[in-house]
Amino acid sequence: xxxxxxxxxxxxxxxxxxxxxxxxxxxxxxxxxxxxxxxxxxxxxxxxxxxxxxxxxxxxxxxxxxxxxxxxxxxxxxxxxxxxxxxxxxxxxxxxxxxxxxxxxxxxxxxxxxxxxxxxxxxxxxxxxxxxxxxxxxxxxxxxxxxxxxxxxxxxxxxxxxxxxxxxxxxxxxxxxxxxxxxxxxxxxxxxxxxxxxxxxxxxxxxxxxxxxxxxxxxxxxxxxxxxxxxxxxxxxxxxxxxxxxxxxxxxxxxxxxxxxxxxxxxxxxxxxxxxxxxxxxxxxxxxxxxxxxxxxxxxxxxxx
Amino acid sequence: xxxxxxxxxxxxxxxxxxxxxxxxxxxxxxxxxxxxxxxxxxxxxxxxxxxxxxxxxxxxxxxxxxxxxxxxxxxxxxxxxxxxxxxxxxxxxxxxxxxxxxxxxxxxxxxxxxxxxxxxxxxxxxxxxxxxxxxxxxxxxxxxxxxxxxxxxxxxxxxxxxxxxxxxxxxxxxxxxxxxxxxxxxxxxxxxxxxxxxxxxxxxxxxxxxxxxxxxxxxxxxxxxxxxxxxxxxxxxxxxxxxxxxxxxxxxxxxxxxxxxxxxxxxxxxxxxxxxxxxxxxxxxxxxxxxxxxxxxxxxxxxxxxxx
Numbered sequence: 220x221x222x223x224x225x226x227x228x229x230x231x232x233x234x235x236x237x238x239x240x241x242x243x244x245x246x247x248x249x250x251x252x253x254x255x256x257x258x259x260x261x262x263x264x265x266x267x268x269x270x271x272x273x274x275x276x277x278x279x280x281x282x283x284x285x286x287x288x289x290x291x292x293x294x295x296x297x298x299x300x301x302x303x304x305x306x307x308x309x310x311x312x313x314x315x316x317x318x319x320x321x322x323x324x325x326x327x328x329x330x331x332x333x334x335x336x337x338x339x340x341x342x343x344x345x346x347x348x349x350x351x352x353x354x355x356x357x358x359x360x361x362x363x364x365x366x367x368x369x370x371x372x373x374x375x376x377x378x379x380x381x382x383x384x385x386x387x388x389x390x391x392x393x394x395x396x397x398x399x400x401x402x403x404x405x406x407x408x409x410x411x412x413x414x415x416x417x418x419x420x421x422x423x424x425x426x427x428x429x430x431x432x433x434x435x436x437x438x439x440x441x442x443x444x445x446x447x448x449x450x451x452x453x454x455x456x457x458x459x460x461x462x463x464x465x466x467x468x469x470x471x472x473x474x475x476x477x478x479x480x481x482x483x484x485x486x487x488x489x490x491x492x493x494x495x496x497x498x499x500x501x502x503x504x505x506x507x508x509x510x511x512x513x514x515x516x517x518x519x520x521x522x523x524x
Numbered sequence: 525x526x527x528x529x530x531x532x533x534x535x536x537x538x539x540x541x542x543x544x545x546x547x548x549x550x551x552x553x554x555x556x557x558x559x560x561x562x563x564x565x566x567x568x569x570x571x572x573x574x575x576x577x578x579x580x581x582x583x584x585x586x587x588x589x590x591x592x593x594x595x596x597x598x599x600x601x602x603x604x605x606x607x608x609x610x611x612x613x614x615x616x617x618x619x620x621x622x623x624x625x626x627x628x629x630x631x632x633x634x635x636x637x638x639x640x641x642x643x644x645x646x647x648x649x650x651x652x653x654x655x656x657x658x659x660x661x662x663x664x665x666x667x668x669x670x671x672x673x674x675x676x677x678x679x680x681x682x683x684x685x686x687x688x689x690x691x692x693x694x695x696x697x698x699x700x701x702x703x704x705x706x707x708x709x710x711x712x713x714x715x716x717x718x719x720x721x722x723x724x725x726x727x728x729x730x731x732x733x734x735x736x737x738x739x740x741x742x743x744x745x746x747x748x749x750x751x752x753x754x755x756x757x758x759x760x761x762x763x764x765x766x767x768x769x770x771x772x773x774x775x776x777x778x779x780x781x782x783x784x785x786x787x788x789x790x791x792x793x794x795x796x797x798x799x800x801x802x803x804x805x806x807x808x809x810x811x812x813x814x815x816x817x818x819x820x821x822x823x824x825x826x827x828x829x830x831x832x
Contacts, residue, residue, distance in 0.1 A: 223639055223640070227639065227640050230638045233715065236632045239625040241647065243683055243684040250656075251656030255657065321552060337562075339810045340563070341743075341746060344807050347799055352562070356581070391558065399822050403822070423544070455747060460766070463773070480751075482659070484750065492659050496657030497657075503653075503655075
């Protein structure tokens with residue numbers, strides 16, 4: 220202990236240099252964690268966290284009893300997570316392999332620059348673009364449908380189309396960016412491996428299957444694992460902005476994050492919301508601990524911690 | 525397997541190779557267009573005449589072009605100018621403060637003989653696994669810290685993030701040689717001087733990468749603004765966009781609308797050419813700057829993915 224104190228004193232400069240970021244994390248990440256106790260209180264915005272009275276697990280009972288909203292947003296959150304992860308990872312890898320195999324490197328670079336760009340457009344702006352395509356009376360998509368003799372659809376009241384629309388927007392937004400990481404791995408593969416495979420008569424498809432994909436596995440595991448921590452979270456902008464937070468679409472578009480954001484802004488159902496965020500944080504933590512434990516058993520090198 | 529290859533005709537192979545590349549090029553081109561066309565539409569609509577939009581709807585081929593959209597934007601320019609000021613301040617201050625805080629932290633916890641570093645490392649990683657969530661943060665920030673409508677809430681919460689600290693720490697651990705720091709110390713440089721004059725300059729590529737990512741996050745942040753900002757004088761660009769959209773809805777439902785949006789629109793429902801012109805003003809700067817930073821942030825992403 221004495222040695223430890225001595226060491227810390229010797230490194231007081233480093234200790235001090237840690238302080239600013241330490242304080243920011245303390246104030247803006249750690250102290251808000253204590254706010255989760257309001258899940259067990261009859262929370263009232265007027266009284267604040269500490270003065271609201273305890274009510275045990277009433278909030279959770281209420282959440283479970285109210286059924287619909289809660290299950291709907293849990294289901295949406297998880298389903299979108301799964302779809303986005305599968306489609307996003309698959310498309311990013313495919314794009315990375317395609318760009319890596321494209322001989323015209325300069326053209327490929329230009330393509331890549333354009334493909335990454337959408338990730339830098341905020342969803343507050345994206346929603347206007349989506350509106351230009353999908354609005355019922357004068358959107359591009361309906362004009363196209365009419366051009367080919369179909370009947371236009373009022374997309375913004377048509378909940379069942381939104382899983383597809385949001386998936387397309389998500390791909391547009393993030394696949395180019397997502398492929399960057401995988402490309403950096405591909406650039407690191409020893410070209411000698413491909414040459415040897417070619418001499419052995421492996422065609423392109425076989426090379427991809429037996430050399431490229433196995434080389435990507437560690438990166439894929441790391442990315443999936445990092446993603447698991449966010450399983451209970453969603454890209455709020457996508458679900459809140461792009462859908463214009465439209466109640467008619469909630470059945471297929473409301474996720475936990477967009478629900479909570481809306482509830483905080485309107486001040487509605489504080490008890491319900493507090494219980495929901497508590498559940499969101501705890502389940503998220505358990506999932507990432509579980510996933511990391513699993514990876515540590517199967518492939519210790521790829522575990523996060 | 526290995527004996528199949530020997531009879532392949534070089535000519536045939538080359539031809540097959542070419543068609544393969546052609547198909548690949550076309551597919552990549554199509555995906556590139558898929559990414560590009562929505563952005564192109566923003567520009568076309570911004571330069572379309574209002575007549576064209578009313579009669580023809582949104583179109584890549586408007587019946588006539590006009591500068592009405594931008595004229596409108598410049599007429600309500602005052603709020604836009606204020607919002608630019610807010611966004612630029614938040615982005616610049618946030619990025620510099622964040623980079624400074626995080627690189628000091630990253631450097632310190634990568635010093636091997638600094639024993640308490642283990643605690644600091646865990647302290648930094650835990651928020652990635654667990655968070656208080658939006659509601660608890662909202663209540664704590666507004667009721668405990670009394671920071672409602674404070675520009676600090678746009679700056680500080682985003683200034684230190686686990687992922688960025690990891691990227692910087694990994695960079696220090698892999699690219700800044702330990703001997704260099706040791707020799708600086710032997711030459712009598714203090715800890716602070718070693719950091720600011722020797723380590724920090726060597727971290728430039730990582731700082732550029734992380735800095736660009738942070739700047740983008742600040743520039744594009746609408747959520748904190750929507751939750752916390754009320755005054756028009758503190759309204760950043762993204763919140764202005766959100767308010768314009770909200771007020772269209774409100775106007776269509778003929779209810780009250782927020783002052784800044786009303787001022788911005790001079791009491792009219794804004795035409796889409798004007799909205800798209802605003803969108804260009806909001807996202808334009810990032811899209812112009814980003815290609816220059818592309819190589820840095822690609823490097824940064826790559827460094828960050830190697831766990832330290």
